[in-house]
Amino acid sequence: MRYGMVIDLDLCVGCRTCAVVCKEHNAQAPGTWWNRVFTPGSKYHQIPAEAEGGFSMYYLPVAPDPVL
């Protein structure tokens, strides 16, 4: 059996708590982040990307592939 996790992107506020908890739980080495949270379209986290007609911002949490 394989487990999966579903994240409602409409509810994600980009706080990166999932990344911090994953790092702590798995005792990852300094500088290692298996979970990451991106702000698509922007070079910086939580800075909106310029979009046609204004600005756009949402967050994209990315978990590691458990098979790797």
Ligand code: SF4
């Ligand atoms: S960054 Fe992670 S912990 Fe924070 S709201 Fe989004 S999915 Fe939840």
